[in-house]
Amino acid sequence: MADFGEILRSIGDFGLFQKLILLGLCFPNLILPFHLASLIFIQSDPERHCNTDWILRAGSNLSSEEQLNLTVPRQEDGTFSRCLMFTPVDWDIDIIREHGLNQTTDCQNGWVYNNIVYEATIVTDFDLVCGKANVVGLAQTVFMAGILLGSLLFGPFAESFGRQRATQIPMVIMLIFTVTTGLSPNFYLYMASQFLVGIAYGGFRINCIVLATEWVGVTKRSYASCLSQTFGGVGQCILAGMIFFIRDWRLAQFVMAVPIAVVAVYIWFIPESARWLLDQGKTEEAKKLILRVAAINKHTVPDTILEKVKCMI
Structure with a gap:
């Protein structure tokens, strides 16, 4: 009975087929770091103050500076408070100017953001500031937890259902929920989407290497991981440029979804691991696949090898 290493040497253990499949499975790793863009957008905490447009009902001609002076308290360092405002009152503007306001409250009508590095961020869209600032770290934790869970789930999945399905399904999940992330109307759906993206991320990263290495000979196997x-x-480097040019976090999600969609299409044409097929007793499927790989690598499979494959259960 031939072991799979002998079969690989007969059909070419690092021929054209292996190079193509290696490129196809590694290319998504150029895109996966882009999901860290969400974390970069989350961490942006721009200058802000409470929205105090209520006072414009009393004095519509107020300048921005005068509006702030009348409605937002100052901190000890002289800057305007980022989380407090004076309690709205139903007074004439002249009375407010003469007596001023003393009672403070939390921001009641959202925030006004200034000096924003990005056009739109998770922080500004979902107002993750002041009392909600702690959920920024939670969002990162949820994404990382998804990666961990995906790594744990898709390992046994690959053993039961094959390496091919364990790479195809995560890419489809990633495509769906990358788009869903960009469309999220609230922070809760954003976190749920990012959790599922993390699961797909973890599942694909493990199984793409497994599928690639099982088609590569021992002497070249380290190439797959490297x-x-x-x-x-390289994807991390491209990410830096993408964040520089794309300053809207939702647009970044849609830009990421385009190459993921390409991968989600061609990933269905990457064949199953013949080693796994033989372990599962699917010798006829494995034999057809071995002959196809040999043809791509321009190798002739000896009849003795084919006979040994038929005997492998």
């Missing part, structure tokens, strides 16, 4: 990490590093 190339995967290299693509990830």
